[in-house]
Amino acid sequence: MFFKTLQIFQLKEGAALDFSAIEQALKDHPLRKIGSQDEFTFGALPLIRNSECWSLTSNDCMLFRFGKEEKNLPxxxxxxxxxxxxxxxxxxxxxxxxxxxxxxxxxxxxxxxxSKAFSNLSDVWLFIDKKAELLVLNTTNAGMTEQSFKQLQAMLGSFPMVPLQAQVSPSSIMADWLMKNDVPASLETGDTCDLQDSSEDRSSIKFKKLEPLSEDVTRHLEQGMSVKNIGLRWMDKMSFVLCDDLTIKSIKWDDALKEQAFNDSQGGAQSDLDANFALMSLTIRDFFQNHFAHWFEIYTQ
Known part of the structure; x- marks a missing residue:
């Protein structure tokens, strides 16, 4: 299972996280069936439906899943x-x-x-990387993010993490890349870019199917617009859209990575998941530690 979206948080320095304790806490806090008067319920889900596989660990990383069942009352x-x-x-x-x-x-x-409304089930996948001191969520939905943090705190008593903090505005750094036609060596520009006006009406312009760098984009930047997001490609690993809040969306993993994960799997749903997670988590760790954190001079906790 390769994440399509990354929302990254840093674990506070020295945070002591026991994966075996988290595994037990997941089992002790499962998603309960929604009641007739519940607006929603939130809790842990097995990684594979109708199984006892609550988490996977690989290379100091732990993958798990939360679910939310809510009444559909338009x-x-x-x-x-x-x-x-x-x-x-x-x-x-x-x-x-x-x-x-x-x-x-x-x-x-x-x-x-x-009491008469149907219910919907949605989920969010997360992993903790103890070596890189990161929490990574496969969502940018504010409601699911908030409930995930509450669930972690309910399970563990506390969960010491902070949002990513850049020393310079990510939007201004991305604008500088475009204005100078000088993206980091490991990156290539994609074919999308969204700009936003700084005025009160916050009007925006979406560019599609661009040449590597378009004069139309740089002209609007010179007139004071800021970069909301930009399409990029990182080496031979993945293409994605990088947003000014440091979230990463619309990830397309390179076929070679997927093929490697397929070859690493022994066959079966759990083995496939294990192989995908092992490769994905190491790739994201490399991406963050050796590239992403340096592009934006992210504070380390």
């Missing part, structure tokens, strides 16, 4: 039902429904509808 359904109830009250009783009464009616309606 706001449009609630709004339509509420409007019907309010209209009936105003017609039958000949009076206007006030703001507080409407809020109370909405709360009662949600309580009633939630």
């Amino acid at each position: 706001s449009s359904v609630v709004r339509e039902e509420l409007e019907t109830i309010v209209a009936a009250i105003e017609t039958i009783e000949g009076r206007k429904v006030g703001r507080k009464e409407k809020a109370d009616l909405k709360e009662e309606l949600i309580f009633s509808l939630r």
Whole structure:
């Protein structure tokens, strides 16, 4: 399983993480079935459905998975039902429904509808790299990220990590690469770039199918626009979109890497997962320690 998105956090220096304790905590905090009045539930999931495989470890890295089950109660359904109830009250009783009464009616309606709503299951994959002192999530969804941190704290009592912190604005560094036509030696520019205006309206321009560096891009940068994200390729490992918040999206792993993982596998779902994770985690460690952290002069904890 190769991650398509990377959101990277640093473990605080000296953080003592016991993989065997985390393995047990995953088993002790599984995702429970959602109740009739639960908005959602969140907990650990086995890596492979209907198995007892809760984690994998390789090269001082540990892979695990969290799941979220939530009721699918669209706001449009609630709004339509509420409007019907309010209209009936105003017609039958000949009076206007006030703001507080409407809020109370909405709360009662949600309580009633939630028990009948279908539920959806989503998941997030994570791994801890003790050697590189990193936590890597395969999501940039703020809600899933927040719940993952809460789950780690609930499982372990505390989880010492911090967001990546660059000494210079990532957007300005990427703009400098484009303006000077001078990306780091291990990188090649891709064919996408999104720019954003610094004015209040925050207008943006999306460039697609570019030449390595387009005069249209540099002209807008000279006029004060900033780089929101840029498509890049790292050696013969992967292509991706690098964002100004240091998240990495739309990753496409090189076929040679996937073939190597396939050859390393002994066959079967768990062996495939193990081989993929071993290769991916080492590649991400190399990418971060020897390249990414230096491009942006990231503080080390």
